[in-house]
Amino acid sequence: MSSYLEKKPYLVDAVVGNSRFLASLLHTGRIVRFWWPHVDFPQHADTLRSGIRLAGHERTSWFDGTGDGWNHSSAYVPKTNIFSVTAESGSIPVKVQSETYAVPGEDLLILDYQLTNTSDQAISFSFSFYSSIAVAESPFYQTTQFHHGSDSIVHFRHDHYFAVSSANVCAKYQAGHAWDNANSGSLNGDDIQMASDSAMDWSFDNVAPGQTVRHTVYLAAAHKLDDAAALLGKAKEIGIDAWRESTSRYWIDFVATASSCPINRPDLQELYERSVLTMKLMSDEKTGSIIAAPEFDERFSVCGGYAYCWGRDAAFITTALDKAGLLDMSTRFYEWTLTAQDSDGAWQQRHYHDGSIAPSWGLQIDEGSSILWGMYQHYLALPANSREEFLKLVWDAVRSGAEFLTSSINESNGLPIASKDLWEEREGQHTYSSAAVYAGLKAAASFAGLVRESELEAKWAGIADGISKQIVSLCWNEEQGVFYRGVQLTVDKYKYEQAANAGLPVSEIVDGKGYSRYRLGFDPIVDVSLLGISVPFDVVSPDNRQAVLTADAVERALTVPGVGGIKRYEDDNYIGGNPWILTTLWLAQYRARNGQVSEAEKLLEWSVEHRTSSGLLPEQVDKNSGETAWVVPLTWSHAMFILTVHLIADARNAESSHAQNEPSAQILQ
Incomplete structure (x- = not known):
């Protein structure tokens, strides 16, 4: 042994x-x-x-x-x-x-x-x-x-x-x-x-x-x-x-410091409590860093490891912590981000607890963008008497991070430069990544306004608006009624030649060392991350025609037959291409934000039903058996659950308020 x-x-x-x-x-x-x-x-x-x-x-x-x-x-x-x-x-x-x-x-x-x-x-x-x-x-x-x-x-x-x-x-x-x-x-x-x-x-x-x-x-x-x-x-x-x-x-006592589940249902309250308890375990006491999951593949035999801090995951997690009233944990995390930022203002793909760079596949531009967005969400969640101190804490990092993003815009099309997508599988100018950069620059502009840096505020907001215009025009696939997953997708020579023979837009770029890089003009694969354009990054509102059509395309293309749930994208084959908890909850959040409460509740119900026997939320559910398939627990899954129940509660309250304010039939007569 x-x-x-x-x-x-x-x-x-x-x-x-x-x-x-x-x-x-x-x-x-x-x-x-x-x-x-x-x-x-x-x-x-x-x-x-x-x-x-x-x-x-x-x-x-x-x-x-x-x-x-x-x-x-x-x-x-x-x-x-x-x-x-x-x-x-x-x-x-x-x-x-x-x-x-x-x-x-x-x-x-x-x-x-x-x-x-x-x-x-x-x-x-x-x-x-x-x-x-x-x-x-x-x-x-x-x-x-x-x-x-x-x-x-x-x-x-x-x-x-x-x-x-x-x-x-x-x-x-x-x-x-x-x-x-x-x-x-x-x-x-x-x-x-x-x-x-x-x-x-x-x-x-x-x-x-x-x-x-x-x-x-x-x-x-x-x-x-x-x-x-x-x-x-x-x-x-x-x-x-x-x-x-x-x-x-x-x-x-820790659970008592968190807010209660906003939906009064015992099983949801129990999972809500388990979620805040789990997120606490994933937060390092000495540094404030938050890991994606406890490591389970230490030999990198199937994946690239999970016991690291991703800025993207953490931005969703800290927003959930704020919703749950655990503001101090979010503050500690953003204090930690100051130790992980590069000298040029970037944040890398993922980090160890001490801020050093973890094993990486290269720049993933949505990571730092998400941190900036999350910082501003946290600022808004803080009580008024704590905001000034937090603003002073993060302002230099915000300015440096925003300047990195402004220097990372591709002049030829106005979108952020090519980088790895949020799933860390492909390189290109991804629509989700562009939406994250938009949101990060908008957040930075809001911070600039607070410190009375009007020129920076106008500069960053203007660049963000330019990205927004390109997303809704260049990244929109009118024929399919859904956003492209991205543009200028890097592919191998074989796929490049296939696309060229089919008459699709392609390009070949030779770098300074003489290596050829092959790119497809558009990436048409339907991906759940396209929901991020509206929720949470608000490039377009959830009721915007493009957002509505995209959400419908996501549900139509990515719902897994039989077992249900939403997988990441059409041709996903990671661990067999299963539905994920967080992706299903992401669609639930969109439905809730768009006032489609019953649809959101069904997606929430599916996620709750697929928690583990001990009450934890995994990353994936097996597409055939419906059993837990991968990663237990995933911190991002628990965060998405908290965000979803709050959004559904908000949507219910909005419906109730609207009904109460409706003029009665007698008055109308």
Whole structure:
């Protein structure tokens, strides 16, 4: 079992954390990944296992798996980020109830177990905990050591120390190469090895029928050995009941600081609360950065990774946080953006928590544009007495960011230069990206007006208006009644030649090194991102003919037969081309903004029905089975849910207000 970064599942069932720790779990309660001291990097878990070995039995039964007939039921404790699991087996007479959580404000992860004898006679058993920790995702220079003073196993490498212990005194231990012996119950007492794994056993003797014993495993993290040992001592001294109460109270109080779901329906309120709790876990305590999702594809075997901060995602997320009344989290994020901006004013495609550039495919111009747009949305959401301070905080970044955008306009057609699209799959002058630049420059112009920079205000607003005119003219496909996805799409030579032979507009550009770049004049693929032209970027209003026709084309072309939901674009094949939660909610937002409330509610209903069993929103739903298909949880999905319920509530209120203000038939007569 001991191996560097054991192959892990892509899909998980739960996340717990405290904005320092972040851990992802299966429905069995097994932790498969954990991050510390930041939520994005580094990840340390190879594998962590929990098991029981009955007295007289030759091997350990790992109850966090499905062997030996173990069945599991799991759920979050309401209004908290505490994950609870019950495990039972027809062949093992012990019911295990566990809770896993990170203590807010502490570098402490808790796995708390209550073990009940379900037989009609007394039993004795050992509790086994196996930990293989590949510190900082590295196979090199790992050391595992048993510390007698703290009765703990410590995994360490460089300045990362992870100490595992319990309030109960262990009966056996083994540092290094422990998996086989953990299975057989013959831990050999080795004190130290240059290896990544270890195991500990605790004994429970003569547990009476129906009796419950409690066993808590503490995992303390620190940058020094003494600090890890001290934190374990503190954990044991304070005790599990106090830790559990303070953690529960913290999350309940956090939920209470957020606004309530604006639609009075229990399931929506529950998902609303789960959404704000999830977004908190994705926000790094020390930096304010917000990640798209906990990483699940660390080898980049299927995708390019998700545990990064995208300015685009975060602009939607912070707008949702503002709607939910969590303004401080948004402010912290925009403070972080100042650390991630390039010297020329650009923001790159994605970043680590410390603002450094993450692995990238190149410039994606909607990222920085979205940040500028989001900054202004946040400014408007702030109370009046906080706006001036925020304006001073961001103004220099706004000016630099806007100037970068103004220098990035293609003089030949008035649209922003070619860059990667929001899905990071193709290069061109994308219509959504152009709409984002329009909105970013409009936001910057509004900021300029606030600081009385009238020349900049006029300049940026004028360039934005020029982009708007080009979008509604150059990017409009009248024949199909929908916006083009973009213009000047970069393609390979084969597609270029096909298009040229078909008489379509194409061009070949030879760069300074003699390389040819091939471009199609127009990209006609229907893409859900075209909704962004009206919602949220307001290039055209939702009731504008072009917006109405485009939304109808999106629903017609992208609704998935059978299972329902909206996929990203017509020929999407990523993970099989499934419907996404956020894309379905995006169309719901458009319908709500356009006063089509019942249509919006149906799309919302579909998204709610496809949350996971633990109440999280994934990225995708399988197009055949309707089951969760990819990424759990996706922060953007949760943000779109919050934005959607607010827009639907606003639309309902507008309908009600309109009905109340309608003159009665008698008056009209």
